[in-house]
Amino acid sequence: MSKITAAITAVGAYVPEYVLTNKILETMVDTNDEWITTRTGIKERRILKEEGKGTSFLAINAANDLIKKRGIDPKDIELVIVATATPDMKAASTAAYTATQIGAVNAFSFDLEAACSSFLFGMSTAAKYIESGRYKNVLLIGADKNSSFINYKDRATCIIFGDGAGAVLFEPNHEGLGLQDEILRSDGSGREFLQATYGGSSYPSTPEAVAEGKHYVFQDGKTVFKNAVFNMADVAVKILERNNLTKNDIAFLVAHQANKRIIDATANRIELESEKVMMNIEKYGNTTSATLPLLLNDYESQLKKGDNLIFAAFGGGFTWGSVYLKWAYNS
Ligand code: UT7
Numbered sequence: 001m002s003k004i005t006a007a008i009t010a011v012g013a014y015v016p017e018y019v020l021t022n023k024i025l026e027t028m029v030d031t032n033d034e035w036i037t038t039r040t041g042i043k044e045r046r047i048l049k050e051e052g053k054g055t056s057f058l059a060i061n062a063a064n065d066l067i068k069k070r071g072i073d074p075k076d077i078e079l080v081i082v083a084t085a086t087p088d089m090k091a092a093s094t095a096a097y098t099a100t101q102i103g104a105v106n107a108f109s110f111d112l113e114a115a116c117s118s119f120l121f122g123m124s125t126a127a128k129y130i131e132s133g134r135y136k137n138v139l140l141i142g143a144d145k146n147s148s149f150i151n152y153k154d155r156a157t158c159i160i161f162g163d164g165a166g167a168v169l170f171e172p173n174h175e176g177l178g179l180q181d182e183i184l185r186s187d188g189s190g191r192e193f194l195q196a197t198y199g200g201s202s203y204p205s206t207p208e209a210v211a212e213g214k215h216y217v218f219q220d221g222k223t224v225f226k227n228a229v230f231n232m233a234d235v236a237v238k239i240l241e242r243n244n245l246t247k248n249d250i251a252f253l254v255a256h257q258a259n260k261r262i263i264d265a266t267a268n269r270i271e272l273e274s275e276k277v278m279m280n281i282e283k284y285g286n287t288t289s290a291t292l293p294l295l296l297n298d299y300e301s302q303l304k305k306g307d308n309l310i311f312a313a314f315g316g317g318f319t320w321g322s323v324y325l326k327w328a329y330n331s
Contacts, residue, residue: 116315166293
Protein backbone atom coordinates (compact mmCIF):
# COMPACT_ATOMS: atom_id res chain seq x y z
CA MET A 1 0.00 0.00 0.00
CA SER A 2 1.29 3.48 -0.86
CA LYS A 3 2.41 5.82 1.93
CA ILE A 4 -0.37 7.96 3.42
CA THR A 5 0.23 11.68 3.29
CA ALA A 6 -2.01 14.33 4.88
CA ALA A 7 -3.58 16.68 2.35
CA ILE A 8 -5.70 19.77 2.78
CA THR A 9 -8.91 19.05 0.87
CA ALA A 10 -11.10 22.05 1.78
CA VAL A 11 -10.92 25.50 3.34
CA GLY A 12 -13.42 27.85 4.97
CA ALA A 13 -13.27 31.22 6.68
CA TYR A 14 -15.14 33.79 8.72
CA VAL A 15 -14.43 37.36 9.75
CA PRO A 16 -16.79 39.57 11.78
CA GLU A 17 -18.64 42.36 10.02
CA TYR A 18 -17.36 45.35 11.99
CA VAL A 19 -14.43 47.04 10.22
CA LEU A 20 -11.98 48.99 12.40
CA THR A 21 -10.16 51.28 9.98
CA ASN A 22 -6.93 53.23 10.51
CA LYS A 23 -9.05 56.38 10.33
CA ILE A 24 -11.18 55.22 13.27
CA LEU A 25 -8.02 54.32 15.24
CA GLU A 26 -6.82 57.90 14.67
CA THR A 27 -9.72 59.00 16.88
CA MET A 28 -8.82 56.49 19.62
CA VAL A 29 -5.01 56.76 20.02
CA ASP A 30 -2.18 59.04 18.90
CA THR A 31 -1.54 57.44 15.51
CA ASN A 32 -2.24 58.03 11.83
CA ASP A 33 -3.13 56.09 8.72
CA GLU A 34 0.20 56.92 7.04
CA TRP A 35 2.29 55.56 9.96
CA ILE A 36 0.25 52.36 10.28
CA THR A 37 0.24 51.73 6.52
CA THR A 38 3.96 52.28 5.98
CA ARG A 39 5.15 50.56 9.21
CA THR A 40 2.79 47.53 9.08
CA GLY A 41 0.89 47.35 5.78
CA ILE A 42 -2.44 47.28 7.66
CA LYS A 43 -5.40 49.43 6.55
CA GLU A 44 -8.23 47.83 8.50
CA ARG A 45 -9.08 44.88 10.73
CA ARG A 46 -12.30 43.06 11.76
CA ILE A 47 -13.61 43.13 15.32
CA LEU A 48 -16.21 40.85 16.93
CA LYS A 49 -18.34 43.30 18.87
CA GLU A 50 -21.31 41.23 20.04
CA GLU A 51 -21.32 40.67 23.77
CA GLY A 52 -20.95 37.09 24.96
CA LYS A 53 -19.52 35.84 21.67
CA GLY A 54 -16.01 34.48 21.87
CA THR A 55 -13.47 32.68 19.72
CA SER A 56 -15.80 29.70 19.29
CA PHE A 57 -18.28 31.93 17.44
CA LEU A 58 -15.58 32.70 14.86
CA ALA A 59 -14.45 29.05 14.74
CA ILE A 60 -18.00 27.71 14.30
CA ASN A 61 -18.70 30.07 11.40
CA ALA A 62 -15.41 29.22 9.64
CA ALA A 63 -16.06 25.49 10.10
CA ASN A 64 -19.64 25.80 8.83
CA ASP A 65 -18.36 27.65 5.76
CA LEU A 66 -15.98 24.74 5.05
CA ILE A 67 -18.65 22.10 5.68
CA LYS A 68 -21.04 23.83 3.27
CA LYS A 69 -18.40 24.29 0.55
CA ARG A 70 -17.05 20.73 0.84
CA GLY A 71 -20.43 19.10 1.35
CA ILE A 72 -19.04 16.92 4.13
CA ASP A 73 -21.32 15.39 6.78
CA PRO A 74 -20.07 16.78 10.13
CA LYS A 75 -20.78 13.38 11.68
CA ASP A 76 -17.85 12.03 9.61
CA ILE A 77 -15.36 14.43 11.21
CA GLU A 78 -13.27 12.46 13.70
CA LEU A 79 -11.12 15.16 15.27
CA VAL A 80 -11.56 18.93 15.69
CA ILE A 81 -8.50 20.96 16.67
CA VAL A 82 -9.00 24.62 17.53
CA ALA A 83 -5.69 26.45 17.27
CA THR A 84 -6.06 29.62 19.33
CA ALA A 85 -4.38 32.03 21.70
CA THR A 86 -7.72 33.33 22.96
CA PRO A 87 -9.87 30.39 24.14
CA ASP A 88 -13.47 31.20 25.12
CA MET A 89 -12.94 30.35 28.77
CA LYS A 90 -10.51 28.79 31.19
CA ALA A 91 -11.07 25.11 31.99
CA ALA A 92 -13.73 24.49 29.29
CA SER A 93 -12.30 23.42 25.91
CA THR A 94 -13.21 25.80 23.07
CA ALA A 95 -12.80 22.93 20.60
CA ALA A 96 -15.32 20.73 22.42
CA TYR A 97 -17.97 23.45 22.24
CA THR A 98 -17.12 24.20 18.60
CA ALA A 99 -17.31 20.53 17.57
CA THR A 100 -20.72 20.07 19.17
CA GLN A 101 -22.11 23.28 17.67
CA ILE A 102 -21.08 22.26 14.12
CA GLY A 103 -22.61 18.79 14.56
CA ALA A 104 -19.29 16.92 14.74
CA VAL A 105 -20.86 14.70 17.37
CA ASN A 106 -18.57 11.73 16.71
CA ALA A 107 -15.36 13.72 17.01
CA PHE A 108 -12.97 14.20 19.87
CA SER A 109 -11.51 17.66 20.11
CA PHE A 110 -8.90 19.80 21.79
CA ASP A 111 -7.40 23.29 21.78
CA LEU A 112 -3.84 23.86 20.64
CA GLU A 113 -2.04 26.96 21.90
CA ALA A 114 1.23 28.24 20.49
CA ALA A 115 0.44 31.97 20.05
CA CYS A 116 0.80 33.07 16.41
CA SER A 117 2.29 29.66 15.49
CA SER A 118 -0.80 27.77 16.73
CA PHE A 119 -2.17 27.01 13.26
CA LEU A 120 1.25 26.02 11.88
CA PHE A 121 1.85 23.62 14.79
CA GLY A 122 -1.74 22.45 14.33
CA MET A 123 -0.98 21.53 10.72
CA SER A 124 1.80 19.28 11.96
CA THR A 125 -0.45 17.75 14.63
CA ALA A 126 -3.41 17.19 12.30
CA ALA A 127 -1.13 15.62 9.70
CA LYS A 128 0.28 13.08 12.17
CA TYR A 129 -3.21 11.74 12.98
CA ILE A 130 -3.83 11.22 9.25
CA GLU A 131 -0.37 9.85 8.38
CA SER A 132 -0.68 7.23 11.12
CA GLY A 133 -3.69 5.83 9.28
CA ARG A 134 -5.87 6.05 12.39
CA TYR A 135 -8.13 8.95 11.28
CA LYS A 136 -9.48 10.08 7.93
CA ASN A 137 -11.14 13.46 8.57
CA VAL A 138 -9.38 15.99 10.78
CA LEU A 139 -10.73 19.53 10.97
CA LEU A 140 -8.15 22.17 11.94
CA ILE A 141 -9.51 25.61 12.79
CA GLY A 142 -7.38 28.68 13.50
CA ALA A 143 -9.45 31.25 15.40
CA ASP A 144 -8.74 34.26 17.57
CA LYS A 145 -10.74 37.04 19.13
CA ASN A 146 -7.70 39.22 19.78
CA SER A 147 -9.90 42.20 20.62
CA SER A 148 -10.69 40.38 23.90
CA PHE A 149 -7.23 41.16 25.30
CA ILE A 150 -6.14 44.27 23.41
CA ASN A 151 -5.91 47.64 25.14
CA TYR A 152 -7.49 50.14 22.75
CA LYS A 153 -5.50 52.88 24.46
CA ASP A 154 -2.14 51.25 23.61
CA ARG A 155 -1.05 52.28 20.13
CA ALA A 156 1.77 49.72 20.16
CA THR A 157 -0.72 46.84 19.94
CA CYS A 158 -4.22 48.05 19.03
CA ILE A 159 -3.22 49.00 15.50
CA ILE A 160 -1.96 45.50 14.71
CA PHE A 161 -4.47 42.91 15.87
CA GLY A 162 -7.84 41.83 14.49
CA ASP A 163 -10.35 38.99 14.91
CA GLY A 164 -11.06 36.14 12.51
CA ALA A 165 -11.05 32.41 11.81
CA GLY A 166 -10.14 29.97 9.07
CA ALA A 167 -10.58 26.21 8.80
CA VAL A 168 -8.99 23.42 6.77
CA LEU A 169 -9.87 19.75 6.40
CA PHE A 170 -7.04 17.20 6.36
CA GLU A 171 -7.65 13.88 4.60
CA PRO A 172 -5.41 10.96 3.59
CA ASN A 173 -3.75 11.19 0.16
CA HIS A 174 -2.09 8.40 -1.83
CA GLU A 175 -0.52 10.55 -4.57
CA GLY A 176 2.14 12.07 -2.34
CA LEU A 177 0.30 15.38 -1.98
CA GLY A 178 -0.14 17.32 1.27
CA LEU A 179 2.33 17.95 4.08
CA GLN A 180 5.89 17.11 3.01
CA ASP A 181 8.20 18.52 5.67
CA GLU A 182 8.30 20.80 8.70
CA ILE A 183 10.75 22.68 10.91
CA LEU A 184 9.08 23.73 14.17
CA ARG A 185 10.86 25.62 16.95
CA SER A 186 10.32 27.41 20.24
CA ASP A 187 12.39 29.47 22.69
CA GLY A 188 10.84 30.35 26.04
CA SER A 189 13.37 33.08 26.73
CA GLY A 190 11.26 35.23 24.42
CA ARG A 191 8.12 35.25 26.52
CA GLU A 192 8.89 38.52 28.31
CA PHE A 193 8.65 40.40 24.99
CA LEU A 194 5.07 39.43 24.09
CA GLN A 195 2.56 38.41 26.73
CA ALA A 196 -0.63 39.19 28.64
CA THR A 197 0.85 38.95 32.12
CA TYR A 198 -2.26 38.80 34.30
CA GLY A 199 -5.24 36.48 33.93
CA GLY A 200 -3.30 33.22 33.68
CA SER A 201 -2.12 30.82 36.38
CA SER A 202 1.09 32.71 37.26
CA TYR A 203 -0.73 35.93 37.99
CA PRO A 204 -4.51 35.48 38.28
CA SER A 205 -6.47 38.66 37.63
CA THR A 206 -6.92 41.04 40.52
CA PRO A 207 -8.97 44.25 40.55
CA GLU A 208 -5.67 46.21 40.84
CA ALA A 209 -4.09 44.42 37.87
CA VAL A 210 -7.18 44.99 35.73
CA ALA A 211 -7.33 48.67 36.77
CA GLU A 212 -3.72 49.02 35.57
CA GLY A 213 -4.46 47.15 32.34
CA LYS A 214 -2.01 44.32 33.11
CA HIS A 215 -4.40 41.71 31.69
CA TYR A 216 -3.96 43.22 28.21
CA VAL A 217 -1.32 42.15 25.71
CA PHE A 218 2.03 43.85 26.05
CA GLN A 219 4.53 43.75 23.19
CA ASP A 220 8.10 44.97 22.86
CA GLY A 221 7.55 45.43 19.14
CA LYS A 222 11.15 46.06 18.12
CA THR A 223 12.51 42.90 19.79
CA VAL A 224 9.66 40.75 18.45
CA PHE A 225 10.17 42.26 15.00
CA LYS A 226 13.90 41.45 14.93
CA ASN A 227 13.36 37.88 16.12
CA ALA A 228 10.50 37.33 13.68
CA VAL A 229 12.52 38.56 10.70
CA PHE A 230 15.55 36.44 11.56
CA ASN A 231 13.77 33.23 12.54
CA MET A 232 11.05 33.09 9.89
CA ALA A 233 13.60 33.63 7.13
CA ASP A 234 15.98 31.12 8.72
CA VAL A 235 13.49 28.22 8.77
CA ALA A 236 12.12 29.10 5.32
CA VAL A 237 15.64 28.94 3.82
CA LYS A 238 16.39 25.67 5.65
CA ILE A 239 13.20 23.92 4.53
CA LEU A 240 13.87 24.90 0.91
CA GLU A 241 17.46 23.69 1.08
CA ARG A 242 16.72 20.32 2.62
CA ASN A 243 13.95 19.64 0.09
CA ASN A 244 16.13 20.75 -2.85
CA LEU A 245 13.68 23.48 -3.78
CA THR A 246 14.56 26.74 -5.49
CA LYS A 247 12.35 29.82 -5.67
CA ASN A 248 11.17 28.63 -9.11
CA ASP A 249 9.65 25.53 -7.55
CA ILE A 250 7.47 27.55 -5.16
CA ALA A 251 3.94 28.60 -6.08
CA PHE A 252 3.34 30.73 -2.95
CA LEU A 253 4.82 31.77 0.36
CA VAL A 254 2.05 31.54 2.99
CA ALA A 255 3.47 33.65 5.81
CA HIS A 256 1.95 34.73 9.11
CA GLN A 257 0.49 38.23 8.69
CA ALA A 258 1.96 40.26 11.56
CA ASN A 259 3.73 43.01 9.67
CA LYS A 260 4.19 43.41 5.91
CA ARG A 261 7.85 44.28 6.46
CA ILE A 262 8.45 40.91 8.20
CA ILE A 263 6.74 39.04 5.34
CA ASP A 264 8.74 40.98 2.73
CA ALA A 265 12.00 40.26 4.59
CA THR A 266 11.22 36.51 4.59
CA ALA A 267 10.34 36.62 0.88
CA ASN A 268 13.55 38.53 0.11
CA ARG A 269 15.69 35.95 1.90
CA ILE A 270 14.34 33.22 -0.38
CA GLU A 271 14.42 35.67 -3.34
CA LEU A 272 10.72 35.21 -4.05
CA GLU A 273 8.86 37.59 -6.35
CA SER A 274 6.05 39.57 -4.67
CA GLU A 275 3.39 37.92 -6.91
CA LYS A 276 4.22 34.64 -5.14
CA VAL A 277 3.71 36.06 -1.65
CA MET A 278 0.19 35.67 -0.27
CA MET A 279 -0.88 38.89 1.41
CA ASN A 280 -4.11 40.01 3.07
CA ILE A 281 -2.73 41.89 6.09
CA GLU A 282 -4.15 45.14 4.69
CA LYS A 283 -7.73 44.01 5.36
CA TYR A 284 -7.46 41.82 8.47
CA GLY A 285 -4.32 42.87 10.38
CA ASN A 286 -2.77 40.20 12.59
CA THR A 287 -5.44 37.61 13.40
CA THR A 288 -2.92 35.38 15.23
CA SER A 289 -4.00 31.73 14.64
CA ALA A 290 -6.27 32.68 11.73
CA THR A 291 -3.78 34.35 9.37
CA LEU A 292 -2.64 31.22 7.51
CA PRO A 293 -6.09 29.67 6.82
CA LEU A 294 -7.51 33.11 5.92
CA LEU A 295 -4.75 33.39 3.30
CA LEU A 296 -5.58 29.93 1.93
CA ASN A 297 -9.24 30.91 1.73
CA ASP A 298 -8.49 34.18 -0.09
CA TYR A 299 -6.08 32.53 -2.58
CA GLU A 300 -7.91 29.18 -2.97
CA SER A 301 -9.06 29.92 -6.54
CA GLN A 302 -5.45 30.58 -7.62
CA LEU A 303 -4.10 27.30 -6.21
CA LYS A 304 -3.55 24.27 -8.40
CA LYS A 305 -3.09 20.61 -7.61
CA GLY A 306 0.61 19.92 -7.05
CA ASP A 307 1.54 23.53 -6.19
CA ASN A 308 4.38 23.79 -3.67
CA LEU A 309 3.49 26.06 -0.74
CA ILE A 310 5.93 27.21 1.93
CA PHE A 311 4.26 28.22 5.20
CA ALA A 312 6.10 30.28 7.81
CA ALA A 313 5.03 31.76 11.14
CA PHE A 314 6.47 33.43 14.22
CA GLY A 315 4.78 34.29 17.50
CA GLY A 316 4.79 34.76 21.23
CA GLY A 317 6.66 32.31 23.39
CA PHE A 318 8.69 32.57 21.18
CA THR A 319 7.34 29.96 18.74
CA TRP A 320 8.07 29.69 15.03
CA GLY A 321 8.47 27.34 12.11
CA SER A 322 8.00 26.49 8.48
CA VAL A 323 5.95 23.81 6.71
CA TYR A 324 6.30 22.58 3.13
CA LEU A 325 2.97 21.39 1.67
CA LYS A 326 1.87 20.25 -1.79
CA TRP A 327 -1.61 21.55 -2.61
CA ALA A 328 -4.02 18.71 -3.40
CA TYR A 329 -6.89 20.07 -5.51
CA ASN A 330 -8.07 22.49 -8.19
CA SER A 331 -11.07 24.53 -7.10
O1 UT7 B 1 2.30 38.08 15.60
C1 UT7 B 1 3.16 38.01 16.71
C2 UT7 B 1 4.41 38.64 16.39
N1 UT7 B 1 4.28 40.09 16.36
C3 UT7 B 1 4.98 40.77 15.48
O2 UT7 B 1 5.61 40.16 14.66
C4 UT7 B 1 5.02 42.28 15.58
C5 UT7 B 1 6.44 42.75 15.45
N2 UT7 B 1 6.63 44.16 15.63
C6 UT7 B 1 6.18 45.10 14.75
O3 UT7 B 1 5.49 44.78 13.82
C7 UT7 B 1 6.64 46.51 14.92
O4 UT7 B 1 7.68 46.56 15.87
C8 UT7 B 1 5.53 47.50 15.32
C9 UT7 B 1 4.56 47.69 14.18
C10 UT7 B 1 4.81 46.99 16.55
C11 UT7 B 1 6.13 48.86 15.63
O5 UT7 B 1 6.86 49.32 14.50
P1 UT7 B 1 8.35 49.85 14.66
O6 UT7 B 1 8.80 50.25 13.34
O7 UT7 B 1 9.15 48.79 15.38
O8 UT7 B 1 8.13 51.13 15.56
P2 UT7 B 1 8.86 51.53 16.91
O9 UT7 B 1 8.21 50.84 18.06
O10 UT7 B 1 10.34 51.40 16.75
O11 UT7 B 1 8.54 53.06 16.95
C12 UT7 B 1 9.05 53.99 15.97
C13 UT7 B 1 8.43 55.35 16.25
C14 UT7 B 1 8.54 55.77 17.71
O12 UT7 B 1 8.68 57.17 17.74
P3 UT7 B 1 10.12 57.84 17.96
O13 UT7 B 1 10.61 57.33 19.27
O14 UT7 B 1 10.96 57.39 16.80
O15 UT7 B 1 9.82 59.30 17.94
C15 UT7 B 1 7.20 55.38 18.26
O16 UT7 B 1 6.85 56.16 19.39
O17 UT7 B 1 7.04 55.32 15.94
C16 UT7 B 1 6.28 55.66 17.11
N3 UT7 B 1 5.08 54.84 17.13
C17 UT7 B 1 3.94 55.19 16.55
N4 UT7 B 1 3.57 56.30 15.87
C18 UT7 B 1 2.31 56.34 15.40
C19 UT7 B 1 4.92 53.60 17.67
N5 UT7 B 1 3.68 53.15 17.46
C20 UT7 B 1 3.05 54.12 16.75
C21 UT7 B 1 1.75 54.23 16.25
N6 UT7 B 1 1.43 55.35 15.56
N7 UT7 B 1 0.81 53.26 16.38
